[in-house]
Amino acid sequence: MTAATFDFTPLWPAGLPAAAAKWTGLAKFSFVGGNNDPEQVPVEGLIDAVNAVLKREGKTLATYGLASGPQGYLRLRQFLSAKLKRDAGIACTADEILIVSGSLQALDLVNATLLARGDTVIVERDTYQGALNRLTRLGINTIGIPLDGDGMRMDILADTLADLRRRSITPKYIYTIPTVQNPTGTIMPEARRVELLGLAGQYGVPIFEDDCYADLIWDGHRPPALYAMSKSGNVIHIGSFSKSIAPALRVGFIVAPWAALSRMLALKTDAGSGALEQMVLAEYCAPHFEEHVPSLTRGLRAKLDTLMDALNAQFGTSAEFEAPKGGIFLWLKLPDNVDTLKLYQAALAAGVAINPGPEWSTDKAYAGSRLRLCFASPSHEQIREGIAILAEVCRKEFGVPARIANVETRARTSD
Numbered sequence: 001m002t003a004a005t006f007d008f009t010p011l012w013p014a015g016l017p018a019a020a021a022k023w024t025g026l027a028k029f030s031f032v033g034g035n036n037d038p039e040q041v042p043v044e045g046l047i048d049a050v051n052a053v054l055k056r057e058g059k060t061l062a063t064y065g066l067a068s069g070p071q072g073y074l075r076l077r078q079f080l081s082a083k084l085k086r087d088a089g090i091a092c093t094a095d096e097i098l099i100v101s102g103s104l105q106a107l108d109l110v111n112a113t114l115l116a117r118g119d120t121v122i123v124e125r126d127t128y129q130g131a132l133n134r135l136t137r138l139g140i141n142t143i144g145i146p147l148d149g150d151g152m153r154m155d156i157l158a159d160t161l162a163d164l165r166r167r168s169i170t171p172k173y174i175y176t177i178p179t180v181q182n183p184t185g186t187i188m189p190e191a192r193r194v195e196l197l198g199l200a201g202q203y204g205v206p207i208f209e210d211d212c213y214a215d216l217i218w219d220g221h222r223p224p225a226l227y228a229m230s231k232s233g234n235v236i237h238i239g240s241f242s243k244s245i246a247p248a249l250r251v252g253f254i255v256a257p258w259a260a261l262s263r264m265l266a267l268k269t270d271a272g273s274g275a276l277e278q279m280v281l282a283e284y285c286a287p288h289f290e291e292h293v294p295s296l297t298r299g300l301r302a303k304l305d306t307l308m309d310a311l312n313a314q315f316g317t318s319a320e321f322e323a324p325k326g327g328i329f330l331w332l333k334l335p336d337n338v339d340t341l342k343l344y345q346a347a348l349a350a351g352v353a354i355n356p357g358p359e360w361s362t363d364k365a366y367a368g369s370r371l372r373l374c375f376a377s378p379s380h381e382q383i384r385e386g387i388a389i390l391a392e393v394c395r396k397e398f399g400v401p402a403r404i405a406n407v408e409t410r411a412r413t414s415d
């Protein structure tokens with residue numbers, strides 16, 4: 001490393017986010033992030049796909065956007081158009097799809113198209129940290145709607161929209177993760193989707209539907225996407241290959257009416273998302289996606305069982321949770337005296353990384369004793385060991401669980 005002498009500090013413009021922390025590696029027992037199961041990445045299939053597609057079409061890499069134009073590799077958009085029709089009931093052509101660099105870029109493009117500082121948006125109270133952080137940074141007034149076992153509560157949404165109207169505020173969008181919600185794992189049933197669309201229509205608010213986890217449902221059945229059910233075209237739909245194939249590929253997509261999509265395309269100034277990833281995905285997914293996903297979800301379901309067993313054994317009744325209907329996360333409630341921001345620090349020092357609830361919620365007090373655990377990336381063994389360590393740390397810090405693995409232990413009192 002060179003000796004750094006130039007001082008950049010006076011040059012930072014106002015509003016620059018705080019500096020990123022240096023990466024120091026994953027924790028030994030990592031339950032954080034949206035990482036997937038390393039054993040389930042279809043490596044051999046991807047190798048075959050990369051060979052086949054490069055031999056056939058490698059020379060198209062000479063052109064920005066391949067030979068497909070700025071919306072992304074045409075064969076991938078054609079795959080998505082057929083898949084979205086089959087799985088989510090969405091009737092869209094390849095021209096209504098924009099391939100992006102992970103659905104995080106989709107969040108940025110939708111926000112850049114619709115939001116200005118001071119705007120109001122509605123989200124689920126417990127929701128994706130990446131969405132919340134973006135809204136905070138943009139100076140958006142974010143209102144969280146509580147969830148129940150069927151997702152966002154429509155009675156509270158109706159009251160909130162009515163209250164905002166009395167104050168002459170029209171939210172810019174309602175952001176929802178209706179199909180395997182992050183972090184709660186709920187799936188909004190079709191009837192509630194009808195209600196949501198009804199309220200959105202009544203108040204003239206578009207819906208921003210994030211279907212990132214929709215492929216990972218234990219029984220494989222999902223309700224139609226809000227995008228498919230909307231009669232007025234007031235839904236923007238985003239999805240990703242991060243959860244079904246691999247997050248490091250950084251390939252996601254936006255489906256939207258052209259009037260909105262064309263504005264997002266104008267803001268996508270990166271000259272196209274990585275082409276090789278798109279080519280490999282199209283080549284692999286067309287023949288293999290349908291057999292890959294059930295095998296992936298079977299593995300994830302087994303890991304969820306291991307996690308729930310470990311929590312029951314180590315935390316007993318101190319850990320409350322509903323089994324998610326799919327996905328890679330368990331949203332967990334510990335007794336009220338547990339501060340999961342503090343637990344996070346202490347657990348990390350013991351080699352266990354967890355996501356503290358307040359970072360995943362608009363209601364920091366409600367989420368103060370909650371946490372999110374990703375069960376996809378640790379092995380079964382790491383899940384068992386990591387949860388045992390977490391319980392031990394939690395007992396030392398907060399006196400719960402009072403018993404560990406059915407052995408009574410003395411709770412820490414003063415130190």
Ligand SMILES: Cc1ncc(COP(=O)(O)O)c(C=O)c1O
Binds near residue numbers: 212
């Ligand atoms: C709800 C939700 N949306 C979007 C993303 C971003 O995913 P990616 O950019 O990898 O597609 C995530 C990642 O965990 C997520 O949980």
